[in-house]
Amino acid sequence: xxxxxxxxxxxxxxxxxxxxxxxxxxxxxxxxxxxxxxxxxxxxxxxxxxxxxxxxxxxxxxxxxxxxxxxxxxxxxxxxxxxxxxxxxxxxxxxxxxxxxxxxxxxxxxxxxxxxxxxxxxxxxxxxxxxxxxxxxxxxxxxxxxxxxxxxxxxxx
Amino acid sequence: xxxxxxxxxxxxxxxxxxxxxxxxxxxxxxxxxxxxxxxxxxxxxxxxxxxxxxxxxxxxxxxxxxxxxxxxxxxxxxxxxxxxxxxxxxxxxxxxxxxxxxxxxxxxxxxxxxxxxxxxxxxxxxxxxxxxxxxxxxxxxxxxxxxxxxxxx
Numbered sequence: 001x002x003x004x005x006x007x008x009x010x011x012x013x014x015x016x017x018x019x020x021x022x023x024x025x026x027x028x029x030x031x032x033x034x035x036x037x038x039x040x041x042x043x044x045x046x047x048x049x050x051x052x053x054x055x056x057x058x059x060x061x062x063x064x065x066x067x068x069x070x071x072x073x074x075x076x077x078x079x080x081x082x083x084x085x086x087x088x089x090x091x092x093x094x095x096x097x098x099x100x101x102x103x104x105x106x107x108x109x110x111x112x113x114x115x116x117x118x119x120x121x122x123x124x125x126x127x128x129x130x131x132x133x134x135x136x137x138x139x140x141x142x143x144x145x146x147x148x149x150x151x152x153x154x155x156x157x
Numbered sequence: 158x159x160x161x162x163x164x165x166x167x168x169x170x171x172x173x174x175x176x177x178x179x180x181x182x183x184x185x186x187x188x189x190x191x192x193x194x195x196x197x198x199x200x201x202x203x204x205x206x207x208x209x210x211x212x213x214x215x216x217x218x219x220x221x222x223x224x225x226x227x228x229x230x231x232x233x234x235x236x237x238x239x240x241x242x243x244x245x246x247x248x249x250x251x252x253x254x255x256x257x258x259x260x261x262x263x264x265x266x267x268x269x270x271x272x273x274x275x276x277x278x279x280x281x282x283x284x285x286x287x288x289x290x291x292x293x294x295x296x297x298x299x300x301x302x303x304x305x306x307x308x309x310x
């Protein structure tokens with residue numbers, strides 16, 4: 001049975017400092033490119049970003065995935081604390097609300113909590129259930145503005 | 158980089174321009190592992206996946222979401238993007254460089270999408286789109302939605 005008592009559990013906040021080089025590396029990776037001149041220049045060049053209406057370089061829309069992985073020691077501490085079986089774990093859903101822009105030099109503090117826990121009966125195996133855990137992470141910059149709200153749904157098969 | 162796009166010029170039912178990735182190879186996975194910090198060996202170590210009876214490594218789902226995001230921001234300037242949500246529905250195996258004829262289709266992803274709603278909400282002119290990412294064999298990897306607040310002419 002889904003353990004509803006996990007709902008509301010908060011994890012240790014983690015901090016990520018946004019660097020130009022990391023943004024470029026991420027932009028190259030999602031663009032499947034090898035050179036800085038081959039990707040969208042709003043991720044690379046401050047002057048181009050400004051010309052396009054941004055305050056400075058911005059990261060691609062899924063960049064914040066590396067906040068937890070590089071800034072917070074990864075998902076493992078959370079998975080262990082939630083008693084999720086890693087061998088049966090799937091990433092079910094990922095969702096972002098973009099509330100304010102992120103730029104190099106920003107220091108982002110992330111606070112993750114368990115938003116929901118529920119189960120669904122397997123379609124082809126009546127009586128067998130899959131467990132869902134929804135993690136919500138609020139990401140705030142050094143000015144205290146929420147820049148992104150992220151929700152990840154983890155599925156245990 | 159996306160050109161400016163106006164609320165007035167977008168209609169429910171419009172297709173977003175489709176986008177096709179390069180065939181994903183293992184070097185792309187290694188590059189994404191380093192960039193994102195996701196070093197789960199499922200994505201780069203064949204000896205690890207062999208323990209689970211898998212023939213080869215699989216792509217990070219978040220790389221597929223990243224490629225999907227790139228298709229969106231090629232169409233709509235990123236500053237307008239308000240939300241982006243995906244459901245992961247299938248795994249992606251990389252191509253084998255020594256057998257591209259038979260393996261590039263499974264690793265080549267095409268992102269398509271459609272405008273499903275236009276609404277004025279909280280002072281924003283919102284366009285809501287459905288998006289789907291699938292390989293060249295028809296295997297669906299991601300279904301999702303995104304919304305963007307567009308300027309009016």
